[in-house]
Amino acid sequence: MTISAERESEVAYPDPTPPHAGGIQGWTSRPGWLSQHLGTAIVGAVAGYLIGHWLGNVIASGYNYVANSGVNAIANTGGLLLGALGWLIGIGALNYPLAKMVGMEPAPEQETTSWTRYFRYTADHKVVGLQYVIGVLLFLFTGGLLAMAIRTELLSPTSHVFGPGTYISIVSEHGTMMMMMATSAVVGPLGNWLVPIMIGARRTAFPRIEAFSFWIFSAGYLVILTALPYGGFPTGWTGYAPLQTQASGGMMSYLVGFALIGSGMMAAGFNLAVTIVNYRAPGMTWSRVPIFVWSILATCALLTLATPTLVAAGLFGILDHTAQTAFYVNEHGGSSYLWENLFWFFGHPEVYIMALPGFGIVGEILPVFTRKPLFAYKVAAAGMVGVALLSFFVWQHHLFQSGINPDMRPLFMLTTELISIPTGFIFLVGMGTLYKAKIRFEVPMLFALALFFNFLIGGVTGVFLSDVPVNVTVHGGFFVLSHFHYTIMGGLIFALFGGLYFWLPKMTGKTMNKKLGQIHFWMMFIFFNLTFFPMFIIGLLGQPRRVFEYQQNLQALNDFSSVSAFILGSSFLVFIANFAWSIFIKPTPAPPNPWNSLGLEWQTASPVPYYNFERIPVVLTDPYRYGEEGAPPVADLGEELVGAGAGPRAGTSTGETSATSAE
Amino acid sequence: MTDTTTTPAYSETPEEREFELRASIGSYWTGGRLFIGMFTFLLASEAFAYFYLRSSNSGQLWRPRNVTAPTGIGWSIYAVVLVSSVLVIYGQWRMRRGSVIDWEVAGWTAVLGGLVALGLQIWQLTQLPFYPGSSGYASCFIGWAVMNIMMLFGATFWIETVLARSLRLRKVAADDGPVQLGGSPQAQIFRANVSACTYFWGFVAVASTLFWVMFYLI
Ligand code: HEM
Numbered sequence: 001m002t003i004s005a006e007r008e009s010e011v012a013y014p015d016p017t018p019p020h021a022g023g024i025q026g027w028t029s030r031p032g033w034l035s036q037h038l039g040t041a042i043v044g045a046v047a048g049y050l051i052g053h054w055l056g057n058v059i060a061s062g063y064n065y066v067a068n069s070g071v072n073a074i075a076n077t078g079g080l081l082l083g084a085l086g087w088l089i090g091i092g093a094l095n096y097p098l099a100k101m102v103g104m105e106p107a108p109e110q111e112t113t114s115w116t117r118y119f120r121y122t123a124d125h126k127v128v129g130l131q132y133v134i135g136v137l138l139f140l141f142t143g144g145l146l147a148m149a150i151r152t153e154l155l156s157p158t159s160h161v162f163g164p165g166t167y168i169s170i171v172s173e174h175g176t177m178m179m180m181m182a183t184s185a186v187v188g189p190l191g192n193w194l195v196p197i198m199i200g201a202r203r204t205a206f207p208r209i210e211a212f213s214f215w216i217f218s219a220g221y222l223v224i225l226t227a228l229p230y231g232g233f234p235t236g237w238t239g240y241a242p243l244q245t246q247a248s249g250g251m252m253s254y255l256v257g258f259a260l261i262g263s264g265m266m267a268a269g270f271n272l273a274v275t276i277v278n279y280r281a282p283g284m285t286w287s288r289v290p291i292f293v294w295s296i297l298a299t300c301a302l303l304t305l306a307t308p309t310l311v312a313a314g315l316f317g318i319l320d321h322t323a324q325t326a327f328y329v330n331e332h333g334g335s336s337y338l339w340e341n342l343f344w345f346f347g348h349p350e351v352y353i354m355a356l357p358g359f360g361i362v363g364e365i366l367p368v369f370t371r372k373p374l375f376a377y378k379v380a381a382a383g384m385v386g387v388a389l390l391s392f393f394v395w396q397h398h399l400f401q402s403g404i405n406p407d408m409r410p411l412f413m414l415t416t417e418l419i420s421i422p423t424g425f426i427f428l429v430g431m432g433t434l435y436k437a438k439i440r441f442e443v444p445m446l447f448a449l450a451l452f453f454n455f456l457i458g459g460v461t462g463v464f465l466s467d468v469p470v471n472v473t474v475h476g477g478f479f480v481l482s483h484f485h486y487t488i489m490g491g492l493i494f495a496l497f498g499g500l501y502f503w504l505p506k507m508t509g510k511t512m513n514k515k516l517g518q519i520h521f522w523m524m525f526i527f528f529n530l531t532f533f534p535m536f537i538i539g540l541l542g543q544p545r546r547v548f549e550y551q552q553n554l555q556a557l558n559d560f561s562s563v564s565a566f567i568l569g570s571s572f573l574v575f576i577a578n579f580a581w582s583i584f585i586k587p588t589p590a591p592p593n594p595w596n597s598l599g600l601e602w603q604t605a606s607p608v609p610y611y612n613f614e615r616i617p618v619v620l621t622d623p624y625r626y627g628e629e630g631a632p633p634v635a636d637l638g639e640e641l642v643g644a645g646a647g648p649r650a651g652t653s654t655g656e657t658s659a660t661s662a663e
Numbered sequence: 664m665t666d667t668t669t670t671p672a673y674s675e676t677p678e679e680r681e682f683e684l685r686a687s688i689g690s691y692w693t694g695g696r697l698f699i700g701m702f703t704f705l706l707a708s709e710a711f712a713y714f715y716l717r718s719s720n721s722g723q724l725w726r727p728r729n730v731t732a733p734t735g736i737g738w739s740i741y742a743v744v745l746v747s748s749v750l751v752i753y754g755q756w757r758m759r760r761g762s763v764i765d766w767e768v769a770g771w772t773a774v775l776g777g778l779v780a781l782g783l784q785i786w787q788l789t790q791l792p793f794y795p796g797s798s799g800y801a802s803c804f805i806g807w808a809v810m811n812i813m814m815l816f817g818a819t820f821w822i823e824t825v826l827a828r829s830l831r832l833r834k835v836a837a838d839d840g841p842v843q844l845g846g847s848p849q850a851q852i853f854r855a856n857v858s859a860c861t862y863f864w865g866f867v868a869v870a871s872t873l874f875w876v877m878f879y880l881i
């Protein structure tokens with residue numbers, strides 16, 4: 001029987017989903033100010049913080065972990081943890097688990113087009129995606145302001161704006177915020193918004209876990225901000241013991257904040273991984289899955305499996321400060337290397353969490369603007385999976401200089417150099433797609449091309465770093481700093497902006513201004529390179545990271561870098577102006593498919609209906625068949641069938657489609 | 664406030680309903696396994712800490728005088744967890760053979776067992792013969808206790824929600840037979856959830872065994 005024949009017996013429901021027996025109408029979907037929203041979350045967070053702080057003081061009054069610091073680590077931690085809990089209760093994250101305890105399932109969410117839905121706990125993955133857009137940008141710009149402060153201090157080798165303690169707190173806060181943000185920078189906004197639509201799904205597998213991921217991510221943002229009023233922390237983003245153990249106030253914000261962000265990463269990765277495996281539309285075989293979805297799947301594997309180690313490491317650190325265990329205290333039977341190992345066992349997969357989604361984005365953008373199929377699609381997908389697997393076996397390359405057994409060094413040097421092979425494959429896929437192509441230089445494409453330029457520099461310097469003799473001379477200096485800014489900022493953040501220019505028209509229905517986009521791009525691209533390339537030289541000339549004084553003869557290079565950094569920073573003002581103007585102040589409606597993409601996400605209606613597709617699409621081919629005469633459409637969306645009988649899908653037999661969906 | 668509450672035009676063909684059903688059953692399957700994978704990495708970090716500190720024995724302070732956490736309580740926790748897991752697994756086996764009541768009794772007993780084990784685990788923390796920071800062993804033990812509380816809480820919560828759901832569904836799905844056996848979509852999804860939960864309890868038993876060996880036997 002053909003699908004069209006099946007479809008004639010369609011059943012219409014008054015509710016968006018078949019009614020659940022014993023459902024609860026979640027508070028979140030009840031309209032009006034009396035329901036739960038951002039406001040109640042803030043009230044909950046403040047109340048939770050005060051209660052936790054008070055409780056901590058009751059349990060352990062006058063208890064100073066660090067002598068004379070005046071900070072009671074128990075009250076401090078109690079406040080942060082209960083504050084986060086209050087935030088989650090306030091937004092309504094606990095309604096559902098509690099209802100489950102009495103056997104209820106949530107009733108279908110009422111669809112609403114009111115703007116207030118962006119301030120609520122919602123099961124709509126598109127709303128969560130846009131919440132993440134704002135959350136990630138806020139995170140990025142807060143961290144960016146701190147970067148401006150760092151570069152201001154480094155204008156002069158000897159005369160200072162900040163004291164040494166303040167300076168290291170600013171550096172630590174900057175690094176930590178940026179790393180936290182980057183873990184979710186693409187998975188959060190674009191992953192959540194796009195993946196279900198790209199695979200032809202009407203929903204995600206666990207929408208409330210997805211919403212949870214956003215609200216705990218934002219709790220992590222608030223918690224890491226508290227590090228500054230608590231006096232900051234001196235460890236940098238890597239949190240090394242024994243400094244970690246000796247540090248006071250702000251260190252708890254680091255540990256609790258990372259644990260919260262980690263929980264968010266696991267939740268987001270869990271939901272998307274399960275969705276990709278189970279909700280691919282009929283016909284969406286593994287060899288037709290868009291490359292962005294592959295990159296997210298590989299990232300999700302890392303998010304779910306590497307992040308628990310970070311959470312465990314953070315838990316041990318919290319226990320060291322509060323219960324006074326000695327995990328990281330050498331003198332009491334612990335070991336500071338334990339932190340270093342746990343942290344980097346997570347930390348290196350983490351760097352690929354920050355790389356793979358970027359490659360996924362450019363993998364989608366290149367074919368559209370070259371009108372060519374993605375070159376060697378299968379190699380790209382395999383490369384992503386290969387990178388994800390290998391990334392668990394290289395972490396010791398961060399510890400070459402920390403006294404590890406010297407015999408271990410060649411091994412980890414080898415694994416690190418091995419991982420550059422699949423990474424190189426992904427790079428070559430991009431080059432192959434560009435080869436002999438007629439390129440349309442639209443704004444998203446500019447960002448995609450910049451990624452390849454930047455990542456080449458970032459990746460090659462990584463191979464230098466993996467070489468133990470080279471590593472001896474440059475470890476702990478500006479060379480490393482520059483390496484990872486080239487990969488993370490030059491790679492992931494460029495890709496993120498490319499992705500935003502590319503997909504925001506679909507996500508918001510509004511077009512970003514092209515002129516402003518170009519100005520943003522060129523400022524960002526030129527001054528990113530002018531900021532960070534000198535840092536390679538600065539590093540080779542011996543300037544260490546995280547130190548606020550440096551050799552006199554390096555001032556010229558540092559000043560050059562600082563001034564470039566200020567212009568780089570202001571390039572984001574252009575983006576913010578463009579974003580505010582084009583989306584909120586003077587919205588220009590976007591055409592349904594402005595770039596003429598074949599991707600499935602562009603084929604559904606605009607604005608995308610609550611359930612994404614009127615009919616679950618039947619996928620007919622991969623989305624990269626550009627420039628091919630007579631290529632079939634990517635999917636049969638089924639709409640035309642409602643009245644018109646058999647369309648192009650008449651030939652597709654149900655047997656075939658159900659076989660693929662049962663995989 | 665004009666928060667709109669329009670009902671979306673949403674419809675499903677029988678084929679789409681079948682697709683959604685299979686996807687949600689599959690999600691429980693994949694999600695259950697992935698959840699175990701995540702917990703494995705969490706506990707592996709604890710095990711890594713244990714063996715790392717044990718082998719480095721810094722300051723000869725891995726485990727001075729071979730201190731051990733209270734064995735009586737420790738063995739009781741282990742025994743209760745093991746019995747509860749066996750009950751959950753056995754209960755599902757009986758359920759699949761049509762004996763709904765066996766599953767329910769076994770399940771609620773496991774809930775009780777989980778709560779008892781949680782209580783014992785918390786109580787044990789107040790009875791330690793060592794200070795948390797006195798040795799590597801002591802620190803690792805505290806770490807394990809916290810993770811064990813998380814794990815037992817999760818397992819107990821999960822089985823409780825499944826049991827509560829079955830009670831609630833008993834009233835509504837009567838014409839399809841009990842939800843544990845029926846053929847309705849709801850019943851199929853329910854059983855996928857039970858099966859994922861049972862799997863997790865099996866994992867809890869294995870993990871408890873390993874850490875019991877690590878902290879009380881070797
Ligand atoms: C071709 C692949 C790569 C290789 C061979 C490589 C190699 C290395 C090595 C050996 C180090 C240690 C340097 C040291 O501290 O002495 C390092 C540091 C680092 N890499 Fe890479 N890397 C690669 C790609 C990436 C990517 C894709 C990212 C992120 C998107 C990244 C982010 C980082 C970060 C954040 C650090 C420094 C962490 C810190 O000390 O704060 N790397 N890399």
Ligand SMILES: [Cu+2]
Binds near residue numbers: 347348351394395397
């Ligand atoms: Cu690394």
